[in-house]
Amino acid sequence: MLLKQYKEAIESSNIVSKTDINGIITFVNDEFCKISGYSRDELVGVNHNIVRHPDVPSSKFEELWDTILSKKTFKATVQNLAKDGSTFYVNTTVVPILDEKGSIVEFIAIRYDVTKEVELRLENEQKQKLLFLQSRQASLGQMIANIAHQWKQPLTELSLTLFNLKKSFSNKEEFENYYYESKEIVQNMSKIIEDFMNFFKPAREKEYFLLHKAVDDALKILSKVLKEENIDINFQYDNIEFLGISNELSQVIINLIQNAKDAFKQNNIKNKQINISIREVDANISIELKDNAGGIDKNIIEHIFEPYFTTKHSSVGTGLGLFVASMIVEQSFGGKLFVNSAGNTTTFMILLSLPHKKGCKCCR
Numbered sequence: 001m002l003l004k005q006y007k008e009a010i011e012s013s014n015i016v017s018k019t020d021i022n023g024i025i026t027f028v029n030d031e032f033c034k035i036s037g038y039s040r041d042e043l044v045g046v047n048h049n050i051v052r053h054p055d056v057p058s059s060k061f062e063e064l065w066d067t068i069l070s071k072k073t074f075k076a077t078v079q080n081l082a083k084d085g086s087t088f089y090v091n092t093t094v095v096p097i098l099d100e101k102g103s104i105v106e107f108i109a110i111r112y113d114v115t116k117e118v119e120l121r122l123e124n125e126q127k128q129k130l131l132f133l134q135s136r137q138a139s140l141g142q143m144i145a146n147i148a149h150q151w152k153q154p155l156t157e158l159s160l161t162l163f164n165l166k167k168s169f170s171n172k173e174e175f176e177n178y179y180y181e182s183k184e185i186v187q188n189m190s191k192i193i194e195d196f197m198n199f200f201k202p203a204r205e206k207e208y209f210l211l212h213k214a215v216d217d218a219l220k221i222l223s224k225v226l227k228e229e230n231i232d233i234n235f236q237y238d239n240i241e242f243l244g245i246s247n248e249l250s251q252v253i254i255n256l257i258q259n260a261k262d263a264f265k266q267n268n269i270k271n272k273q274i275n276i277s278i279r280e281v282d283a284n285i286s287i288e289l290k291d292n293a294g295g296i297d298k299n300i301i302e303h304i305f306e307p308y309f310t311t312k313h314s315s316v317g318t319g320l321g322l323f324v325a326s327m328i329v330e331q332s333f334g335g336k337l338f339v340n341s342a343g344n345t346t347t348f349m350i351l352l353s354l355p356h357k358k359g360c361k362c363c364r
């Protein structure tokens with residue numbers, strides 16, 4: 001009697017089916033018919049893979065069968081196909097039912113519908129991918145502009161040297177000097193390209209790198225601009241190794257420095273200063289960038305990490321820089337990006353947790 005009530009309680013609130021040991025359906029409840037779009041007659045007696053979705057790899061099914069045939073319960077979110085070709089997602093628990101000798105008699109699957117939740121998650125992931133792509137395109141554009149900028153001077157030098165080379169045609173020694181000079185300029189130009197290219201290679205494997213190296217790389221990429229804009233950088237650091245992708249951290253630092261640079265310009269600051277520090281504090285690492293570029297207004301500071309939020313003209317800002325920076329810090333480094341503005345200064349802080357050492361207290 002009690003058992004019957006349990007059964008009714010489960011069946012009225014869940015999607016339930018039973019199969020024999022070969023996966024042939026022996027029972028479905030109304031909820032199963034409703035979500036799959038099949039009638040009971042169409043389901044009972046056929047293989048359960050009638051609702052199998054073609055996008056689910058067969059390894060998933062091997063895992064399912066391995067689990068339940070070894071008399072264990074299987075739990076997963078499964079993508080299924082309804083009769084009308086639509087997709088639904090169900091949180092699934094498959095329990096093997098054993099007889100008194102311990103042999104499997106049948107399988108009961110209890111599920112509930114999570115289609116809405118999964119679709120929302122997939123949609124968000126899609127959106128984020130698009131934002132990353134857009135921001136990557138924006139920074140690629142910036143990089144190309146930077147290369148073009150850094151090439152201007154050597155190109156002028158090169159055409160001058162080539163002109164001299166032509167003039168010195170009859171003087172072997174002079175001719176050779178100009179030749180080597182040209183060669184050096186070309187080498188320098190290809191070095192510039194290489195620096196940028198290395199930087200833009202798609203992310204590789206995580207490896208241990210020195211945090212301050214990533215900052216140095218960012219400063220190197222920006223060296224020309226920093227010099228031209230007279231921005232003074234003061235960089236102090238502890239030697240800390242971290243597991244991750246160095247370029248991604250450089251990318252974050254570049255975004256933060258670019259923003260300070262824009263603010264210096266916008267606010268017409270004379271004595272431009274950026275203090276950068278990397279410190280180990282308790283079990284955390286803080287990477288701080290503090291500028292005196294005018295500060296951020298109270299009314300906008302809570303929005304600056306939102307995608308497309310910008311106070312700049314569309315030719316200067318995309319509003320994606322800080323969004324992407326915070327995503328990288330969270331997803332790639334498991335950390336968090338904070339901002340604080342007081343008076344005319346702005347401080348961005350990347351907070352990371354220190355990697356655990358072998359045999360450390362909390363891991364024992």
Ligand SMILES: Nc1ncnc2c1ncn2[C@@H]1O[C@H](COP(=O)(O)OP(=O)(O)O)[C@@H](O)[C@H]1O
Nearest residue numbers: 259260263304310311317318319320321322346
């Ligand atoms: N160091 C800073 N000083 C002043 N304002 C800043 C600073 N960094 C960011 N901001 C503000 O945050 C906004 C969003 O920055 P970001 O996401 O990088 O987009 P974008 O630089 O394309 O505008 C900027 O438009 C600016 O108003």
Ligand SMILES: [Mg+2]
Nearest residue numbers: 255259321322
């Ligand atoms: Mg920016």
